[in-house]
Amino acid sequence: MRFTFASAELAARDGETLAAALVRNGVRGGFTSLYRGRPRGVYTAGEEEPNALVQIGSETMVRATLVEVTDGLVAEPVAGKGRLERRTTPTRFDAMNAHCDVLVVGGGASGRAAAARASGRVIWLDGRRSDPDLTLPRTWAVGIYDDNYVLAVERGRRVWRIRAQHVILATGAIERPTVFEDNDRPGVMLAGAASAYGHPEGVVAVSGGWSPRVHLWSQARGGLRWDDRIGAPVPSGDLRGVECVGSLTGEGLPDAAPFAIPDGDEEIMFVDLERDATVADVRRSVGAGLRSLEHIKRFTTIGTGSEQGKLANVLALRVAAELLGVHPGELGSTTFRPPYLPVSFALLAGRHRGELFDPVRVTPIHPWHVDRGAVFENVAQWKRPRYYPEENETMESAVLRECAAAREGVAMMDATTLGKIDVQGPDAVEFLNRIYTNAYDSLAVGMCRYGVMCKNDGMVFDDGVVMRVGEHRFVCTTTTGNAAAVLAWMEEWLQTEWPELRVRLTSVTEQWSTVAVVGPGARGHLAQLTEIALDSDAFPFMAIREGEVAGIPARVCRVSFSGELAFELNVDGRQALALWQAVYGAGPITPYGTETMHVLRAEKGYPIIGQDTDGTVTPHDLGLGWIVSKKKPDFVGKRSFARTDTARGDRRHLVGLLPAELVAEGAQIVARPGEHRMLGHVTSSYRSAALGRPFALALVQRGRERIGETVVAGGVAAEIVAPVLFDLEGARRDGVGV
Amino acid sequence: MLLIPCPWCGERDEIEFSYGGEAGVPYPSDPAELSDEAWARFLFVRANPRGAFHERWVHTHGCRRWFDLTRDTVTHEIHVRER
Ligand SMILES: [Zn+2]
Numbered sequence: 001m002r003f004t005f006a007s008a009e010l011a012a013r014d015g016e017t018l019a020a021a022l023v024r025n026g027v028r029g030g031f032t033s034l035y036r037g038r039p040r041g042v043y044t045a046g047e048e049e050p051n052a053l054v055q056i057g058s059e060t061m062v063r064a065t066l067v068e069v070t071d072g073l074v075a076e077p078v079a080g081k082g083r084l085e086r087r088t089t090p091t092r093f094d095a096m097n098a099h100c101d102v103l104v105v106g107g108g109a110s111g112r113a114a115a116a117r118a119s120g121r122v123i124w125l126d127g128r129r130s131d132p133d134l135t136l137p138r139t140w141a142v143g144i145y146d147d148n149y150v151l152a153v154e155r156g157r158r159v160w161r162i163r164a165q166h167v168i169l170a171t172g173a174i175e176r177p178t179v180f181e182d183n184d185r186p187g188v189m190l191a192g193a194a195s196a197y198g199h200p201e202g203v204v205a206v207s208g209g210w211s212p213r214v215h216l217w218s219q220a221r222g223g224l225r226w227d228d229r230i231g232a233p234v235p236s237g238d239l240r241g242v243e244c245v246g247s248l249t250g251e252g253l254p255d256a257a258p259f260a261i262p263d264g265d266e267e268i269m270f271v272d273l274e275r276d277a278t279v280a281d282v283r284r285s286v287g288a289g290l291r292s293l294e295h296i297k298r299f300t301t302i303g304t305g306s307e308q309g310k311l312a313n314v315l316a317l318r319v320a321a322e323l324l325g326v327h328p329g330e331l332g333s334t335t336f337r338p339p340y341l342p343v344s345f346a347l348l349a350g351r352h353r354g355e356l357f358d359p360v361r362v363t364p365i366h367p368w369h370v371d372r373g374a375v376f377e378n379v380a381q382w383k384r385p386r387y388y389p390e391e392n393e394t395m396e397s398a399v400l401r402e403c404a405a406a407r408e409g410v411a412m413m414d415a416t417t418l419g420k421i422d423v424q425g426p427d428a429v430e431f432l433n434r435i436y437t438n439a440y441d442s443l444a445v446g447m448c449r450y451g452v453m454c455k456n457d458g459m460v461f462d463d464g465v466v467m468r469v470g471e472h473r474f475v476c477t478t479t480t481g482n483a484a485a486v487l488a489w490m491e492e493w494l495q496t497e498w499p500e501l502r503v504r505l506t507s508v509t510e511q512w513s514t515v516a517v518v519g520p521g522a523r524g525h526l527a528q529l530t531e532i533a534l535d536s537d538a539f540p541f542m543a544i545r546e547g548e549v550a551g552i553p554a555r556v557c558r559v560s561f562s563g564e565l566a567f568e569l570n571v572d573g574r575q576a577l578a579l580w581q582a583v584y585g586a587g588p589i590t591p592y593g594t595e596t597m598h599v600l601r602a603e604k605g606y607p608i609i610g611q612d613t614d615g616t617v618t619p620h621d622l623g624l625g626w627i628v629s630k631k632k633p634d635f636v637g638k639r640s641f642a643r644t645d646t647a648r649g650d651r652r653h654l655v656g657l658l659p660a661e662l663v664a665e666g667a668q669i670v671a672r673p674g675e676h677r678m679l680g681h682v683t684s685s686y687r688s689a690a691l692g693r694p695f696a697l698a699l700v701q702r703g704r705e706r707i708g709e710t711v712v713a714g715g716v717a718a719e720i721v722a723p724v725l726f727d728l729e730g731a732r733r734d735g736v737g738v
Numbered sequence: 739m740l741l742i743p744c745p746w747c748g749e750r751d752e753i754e755f756s757y758g759g760e761a762g763v764p765y766p767s768d769p770a771e772l773s774d775e776a777w778a779r780f781l782f783v784r785a786n787p788r789g790a791f792h793e794r795w796v797h798t799h800g801c802r803r804w805f806d807l808t809r810d811t812v813t814h815e816i817h818v819r820e821r
Binding site for chain 1: 739740741751752756758764765768769770772774777778780781794796798802803804813814815
């Protein structure tokens with residue numbers, strides 16, 4: 001097999017690691033240290049390697065000791081610091097979940113014995129070994145979390161998430177370096193590595209003893225105690241469901257030789273090779289008064305490289321103890337954190353990237369929107385048409401055209417993404433009375449009502465329309481992004497505070513689709529498709545009618561989020577596309593998207609919860625005091641309206657703004673140019689076709705008292721006006737002569 | 739990641755659950771009777787002990803039911819579970 005290292009072509013044997021092949025080829029140096037640029041060579045034969053880091057393809061900081069040579073492999077040395085590729089890695093990563101009775105970490109003699117002894121479902125893994133009897137060969141356990149949740153990485157390509165009843169750690173011990181002048185020279189390597197590489201010529205083998213690999217035990221919050229015999233910390237105490245065996249416990253490890261810092265130049269006695277940190281650095285840190293290993297680590301950066309102190313930490317402890325003249329056990333230990341080995345973010349992300357990063361929700365009408373060339377926006381996980389550009393149209397001109405159609409003719413929108421909760425039961429009215437700020441006793445069957453809900457602190461949480469479709473049955477709509485949260489909120493009250501209420505809640509967001517037909521021409525347009533009487537006497541505002549539209553059973557509501565005459569057609573989702581096509585085909589009609597919807601509602605001063613509110617806004621702040629019941633003895637949030645802070649006079653109110661030019665949403669509002677004290681901020685900002693000018697909604701301190709005043713919003717002069725900017729009398733909702 | 743015993747479904751990974759804070763803080767029987775201070779205490783003040791903590795969880799991505807348990811905030815050991 002041939003491979004290339006630093007432009008030199010070399011030969012490798014089957015199954016050989018890159019480090020082994022380099023050493024066998026007589027390469028003693030080949031690497032450079034990060035800060036001091038000193039020549040370095042392969043130092044270990046394992047995952048603790050501090051020097052031999054390479055770039056292979058798009059992967060950087062790969063340890064030459066861990067990568068098996070394949071024919072044609074090209075590796076370039078990396079001087080201690082890799083560079084992230086700007087392009088997405090083409091490598092495919094994956095993940096597996098597994099459960100077992102016993103997880104054995106480590107393939108050495110004691111791990112093998114533990115695996116043989118274990119019963120039930122056993123997973124036995126090891127990162128270095130590829131023995132065929134391992135359950136997961138070449139798999140590193142890199143992290144252990146609560147309740148024995150273990151993260152393991154198989155061949156750098158697949159993550160295993162393992163939940164184990166019992167974990168047996170047989171992670172063994174790691175050979176320690178020792179300090180002397182020029183101990184970093186190429187050719188100096190740990191005795192175990194020299195032996196693994198077959199004692200090649202020109203290699204100086206060193207050993208400072210052996211330290212148990214306590215990392216996983218310590219991650220699991222196991223205690224440590226200093227063992228004088230081996231000169232290193234060992235696991236101490238008990239941990240529920242975790243057991244240590246073999247040399248990890250110190251058992252069988254050789255006695256440590258007495259430790260002493262030799263005479264000589266401490267600036268070239270290296271403690272952490274990857275960090276270029278020396279005995280002199282440790283001496284400076286203790287000279288600065290540092291006494292704990294945690295502090296010495298931060299001062300010297302020892303143990304903070306990608307090797308994470310596997311070699312350096314215990315050595316640093318011994319050096320510091322000697323310099324301070326104390327017992328090493330008195331200096332404590334550093335905290336071991338996952339991962340045991342560097343793990344790439346791409347590997348952790350696995351398949352959850354690109355299209356699979358987050359689920360995409362689309363309505364049954366989505367294919368039509370795509371065919372029509374809609375520009376989409378993400379609203380929570382939904383794809384919603386933002387606008388439907390005609391040829392060569394910008395968003396601005398498309399939105400002005402769509403708005404004009406809704407105000408002057410007839411337009412239609414896919415409103416399917418609104419959350420819908422079916423509320424059923426004999427106590428449904430009582431339940432809604434407690435959840436919403438207004439009352440539902442008086443809502444007749446076949447009618448609907450706008451509702452706002454608050455949290456206990458009195459701040460607006462969500463809003464929507466509540467339809468009474470039966471004596472004991474309601475359908476509540478929610479904002480698109482809050483559907484799951486509202487259902488969870490309602491469930492919480494039902495289960496934890498009001499278990500006596502006989503009410504059942506069901507999400508029906510996916511089952512129903514909604515098509516809004518909007519504009520002065522809506523009645524005439526719809527009349528072609530249905531027998532339902534649509535005139536205002538027969539079908540008043542906020543009424544619900546059941547019937548067929550284009551032969552499809554529909555629940556039709558006369559609600560309006562634009563101020564115009566509007567009918568919302570609710571049908572079985574499976575028939576929504578057919579309905580949409582029938583409505584579209586019944587005569588000239590303009591489809592519109594969320595951007596137009598936002599402009600139309602803002603012209604009417606209707607807030608969008610989550611855009612014009614931020615969790616610090618009460619219904620009164622929004623000017624919705626009329627929807628807060630004074631008669632109901634209690635409802636969620638009521639008591640908070642009387643709190644001093646909620647009732648104070650200088651709160652921010654939702655107002656309209658007429659700025660000289662379009663202002664940015666989020667722009668700060670101040671009283672005068674040059675003033676810094678913030679009066680509030682712009683929450684919504686658009687160009688209006690109906691007003692022929694830009695306008696905005698804003699939360700402004702004492703806003704309702706400032707109507708008529710001019711303030712500065714994002715550097716632009718703006719007049720404060722009432723939030724309702726269009727059709728102030730509300731005359732248009734029953735339709736105007738067309 | 740905790741392994742949480744749902745009283746209805748059995749042990750499941752923490753990611754299936756949502757946290758509900760301290761248990762045993764009932765909604766006051768008559769909020770209107772409370773002083774601002776007492777109401778604020780109900781709204782905002784919760785215990786934060788080192789050791790055993792009685793807390794609420796909901797099995798959001800499972801049976802959607804609420805339950806209480808006692809968790810040691812130091813060891814994360816879950817001692818009791820109650821419906
Ligand atoms: Zn459950």
